[in-house]
Amino acid sequence: MLPARGLLRFSGFIWLRQYVNGCLEAWHKFWFEPADPLMLGIIRLLGGWMLFYNLAVWTLDLEAFFGDNGLQPLQAVKALYVNRPIFSFWLWTGDQYLWPMHIACLVISGLFCLGFATRITSILSFLITISYSQRVPIANFGFDQILGMLCLYLSIGPSGAAVSVDSLIRRWWMRRKGLVDAPRKFASARVAMRLIQLHLCTIYFWAGLAKLKGPSWWTGEAMWRVIANQEYQTTDLTWMAWVPWLPFLLAHVTIAWEIFFSVLIWNPRLRPLMLLMGVAMHVGIGAFLGMWTFGLIMAFAYLAFSDPDLGRHRIIVLSQWIRGRVDSSAVPAFESVSENSERGVDNSTDSAMPAMISEKAGLLQNTTALAATNSLATTSTATVSEVCVVAVVASERSTLRRYFRDHQVPCRIVPDLNSGLDVVSRYRISAVIINTTQLVPASVVDFAADVADLTSLPILVLSIASQQSQFEGLGAVRRVEVLDLPASLRDIRVKLQSMCDAADSSSHRVC
Amino acid sequence: MRDVWCPDMLKLLKKCGYPFVSLMLGFHVFAVFISPAAMPPASPLLMDGYRLALPYNELLFLNHGYHFFAPDPGSSTLISYSVPRPGDAPVVGRFPNLTIHPRLLYHRYFMLAENLWAFDDETQAEIQKAYARHFSALHESSLITLNRISHEPSSILRIQAGGKLDDPETFEVETIGAFDFSTEASQQSSVAQSF
Numbered sequence: 248m249l250p251a252r253g254l255l256r257f258s259g260f261i262w263l264r265q266y267v268n269g270c271l272e273a274w275h276k277f278w279f280e281p282a283d284p285l286m287l288g289i290i291r292l293l294g295g296w297m298l299f300y301n302l303a304v305w306t307l308d309l310e311a312f313f314g315d316n317g318l319q320p321l322q323a324v325k326a327l328y329v330n331r332p333i334f335s336f337w338l339w340t341g342d343q344y345l346w347p348m349h350i351a352c353l354v355i356s357g358l359f360c361l362g363f364a365t366r367i368t369s370i371l372s373f374l375i376t377i378s379y380s381q382r383v384p385i386a387n388f389g390f391d392q393i394l395g396m397l398c399l400y401l402s403i404g405p406s407g408a409a410v411s412v413d414s415l416i417r418r419w420w421m422r423r424k425g426l427v428d429a430p431r432k433f434a435s436a437r438v439a440m441r442l443i444q445l446h447l448c449t450i451y452f453w454a455g456l457a458k459l460k461g462p463s464w465w466t467g468e469a470m471w472r473v474i475a476n477q478e479y480q481t482t483d484l485t486w487m488a489w490v491p492w493l494p495f496l497l498a499h500v501t502i503a504w505e506i507f508f509s510v511l512i513w514n515p516r517l518r519p520l521m522l523l524m525g526v527a528m529h530v531g532i533g534a535f536l537g538m539w540t541f542g543l544i545m546a547f548a549y550l551a552f553s554d555p556d557l558g559r560h561r562i563i564v565l566s567q568w569i570r571g572r573v574d575s576s577a578v579p580a581f582e583s584v585s586e587n588s589e590r591g592v593d594n595s596t597d598s599a600m601p602a603m604i605s606e607k608a609g610l611l612q613n614t615t616a617l618a619a620t621n622s623l624a625t626t627s628t629a630t631v632s633e634v635c636v637v638a639v640v641a642s643e644r645s646t647l648r649r650y651f652r653d654h655q656v657p658c659r660i661v662p663d664l665n666s667g668l669d670v671v672s673r674y675r676i677s678a679v680i681i682n683t684t685q686l687v688p689a690s691v692v693d694f695a696a697d698v699a700d701l702t703s704l705p706i707l708v709l710s711i712a713s714q715q716s717q718f719e720g721l722g723a724v725r726r727v728e729v730l731d732l733p734a735s736l737r738d739i740r741v742k743l744q745s746m747c748d749a750a751d752s753s754s755h756r757v758c
Numbered sequence: 759m760r761d762v763w764c765p766d767m768l769k770l771l772k773k774c775g776y777p778f779v780s781l782m783l784g785f786h787v788f789a790v791f792i793s794p795a796a797m798p799p800a801s802p803l804l805m806d807g808y809r810l811a812l813p814y815n816e817l818l819f820l821n822h823g824y825h826f827f828a829p830d831p832g833s834s835t836l837i838s839y840s841v842p843r844p845g846d847a848p849v850v851g852r853f854p855n856l857t858i859h860p861r862l863l864y865h866r867y868f869m870l871a872e873n874l875w876a877f878d879d880e881t882q883a884e885i886q887k888a889y890a891r892h893f894s895a896l897h898e899s900s901l902i903t904l905n906r907i908s909h910e911p912s913s914i915l916r917i918q919a920g921g922k923l924d925d926p927e928t929f930e931v932e933t934i935g936a937f938d939f940s941t942e943a944s945q946q947s948s949v950a951q952s953f
Contacts, residue, residue: 278783304862311892318870318892323884327877332817377819385873385885386866389826395819438783445787450824453794461829468914469831475911477923478834478854478868481861488917537861 278441281432283555287439288409293547294397295360298372302353309349312383315342319383337382362411369406373398390541396446397548404439429687443551448509455505464502467495481537522549556665633657635676637667639685664694671698683710692720699725705746789814797823833910837871841897849897890937904934
């Protein structure tokens with residue numbers, strides 16, 4: 248009896264420990280899993296622009312609002328804040344510093360928008376935002392609250408790590424030193440994005456519940472009262488009086504959307520719908536109630552819900568499309584190489600790779616064709632095995648793609664490691680080639696380890712000889728070989744062939 | 759020397775930092791959540807939680823209710839003024855008015871008229887005086903009269919019956935007071951007199 252009870256206790260303890268560990272792991276993943284700072288950078292660019300615009304508008308009537316004896320006298324505002332931990336540098340400066348301080352704030356917010364010295368300017372921008380808002384509490388509205396919220400989180404996360412002057416300077420500096428720069432991920436970016444997401448959920452949840460305190464939101468009349476408010480409206484919507492069900496419906500949908508936003512937004516399938524409704528609502532607020540600043544700043548915050556990796560991918564495609572060089576390789580894991588994929592590829596892109604991979608020794612086709620054939624022979628499915636190639640530089644992808652295309656070898660060529668991992672996990676791939684140009688060595692090591700965990704594929708890493716020391720970590724990863732660049736396609740073929748042979752002999756998986 | 763203790767220090771910081779950052783994040787989310795939750799009517803429990811997070815929220819400008827157009831969208835408030843001119847018609851004006859551009863500045867003035875009534879009486883009186891001083895100075899006068907105008911949105915029935923949003927019946931005017939800034943001493947008496 249006693250041992251059985253002890254066993255129960257023991258199993259209960261194990262279950263509890265597993266449960267707690269699971270919770271801790273989920274917590275860590277939710278808050279601290281490194282994230283691409285791209286979306287944070289875009290939010291900074293747009294939010295910084297709103298901050299700059301806000302300050303520029305204050306310029307038009309600065310003395311009236313911020314003067315010691317203006318519309319909100321300094322003494323009266325100070326009296327409001329007695330014994331309260333309010334920060335505003337305007338509370339400690341007099342009229343004599345009004346314009347110099349304001350111009351300095353405009354410059355700082357402009358630099359913040361552009362992403363220059365962002366670690367400093369983001370913090371200063373947050374302090375500027377709350378200083379202006381706290382100085383004129385009577386003139387505040389929702390826009391100021393959201394701008395303050397965004398600036399706070401942008402100062403916490405690495406908002407200058409992407410879409411910024413800082414990132415351009417960093418890239419230039421690394422190129423000058425002969426190093427390569429690649430997209431990095433930050434735990435702090437995840438924290439900032441999560442904070443924005445949760446804050447938005449809180450805002451909508453309470454905005455919805457607060458509306459339920461009023462009878463007019465139940466009767467549906469509230470939306471009409473907003474529409475018919477002449478001081479807000481910029482477009483005459485009184486025609487809705489003849490379709491009264493429309494404002495009533497809008498009122499009910501608004502409440503339902505606001506209350507359930509905080510739950511449904513976490514469902515990946517419903518997220519686009521929720522965000523689309525939100526954007527429609529805020530654009531409506533901008534267009535019909537004249538509050539463009541509020542509507543836009545809310546919509547900008549929605550970017551925190553978008554997938555940065557997907558966003559980066561789309562930006563690459565968009566930028567290439569704008570430059571008239573649509574490159575199908577920038578659409579990883581969605582389509583294989585086709586005859587049309589080369590159309591419009593600009594080979595004039597500055598890259599060392601075409602010079603490094605010499606097409607004259609075009610023997611790789613034997614390897615890859617053999618790989619495909621072997622794979623067909625050994626797998627029960629009809630899926631053709633493919634080679635996954637990761638290459639950041641477009642011209643390098645173009646070189647490899649042309650080579651594979653000319654020799655009827657199916658392949659999936661992707662511009663970054665995440666897409667490569669996606670391809671490896673979703674498709675039957677026979678081998679992986681990584682060109683390390685413009686990739687962070689640590690990321691390459693992590694990627695190789697991830698692929699090795701998922702599969703037993705041979706991985707061929709192409710790197711410049713001088714940088715080989717940075718790939719020491721690859722030694723611990725199974726079935727990885729490093730090939731020095733410059734290398735000919737023959738070198739790559741021979742290496743890949745030997746690796747495939749080794750893989751074939753050690754397991755039944757072939758390439 | 760630095761190389762020797764730095765890794766240990768980093769380890770220690772990492773050990774202490776992670777729980778600290780986690781706790782801070784938990785508290786921050788609590789603070790953001792509790793601030794609008796404690797808008798009246800609220801239970802004593804919510805109020806206690808609100809008071810706990812209040813200094814933090816005020817410091818970071820997070821003390822907001824997010825009650826947009828809630829609980830009920832009411833009438834909007836405007837402030838009108840009249841500046842007497844000897845031997846001529848008085849100068850009249852009001853804010854917000856649609857001549858204020860850009861729209862963001864218009865909204866700032868709108869909020870000046872709209873939000874004032876949420877503050878205590880003493881602050882209201884002081885701010886009203888500031889408004890009066892500002893607009894009288896704008897028109898180079900020492901005398902000014904302020905009015906509060908409530909503009910009730912027209913109902914669906916009124917519009918269906920041919921009414922307009924700016925029908926005179928939808929406006930309700932209430933005098934705030936007459937202000938005289940000719941002497942500092944007379945300001946006080948004028949304010950007192952105005953009520």
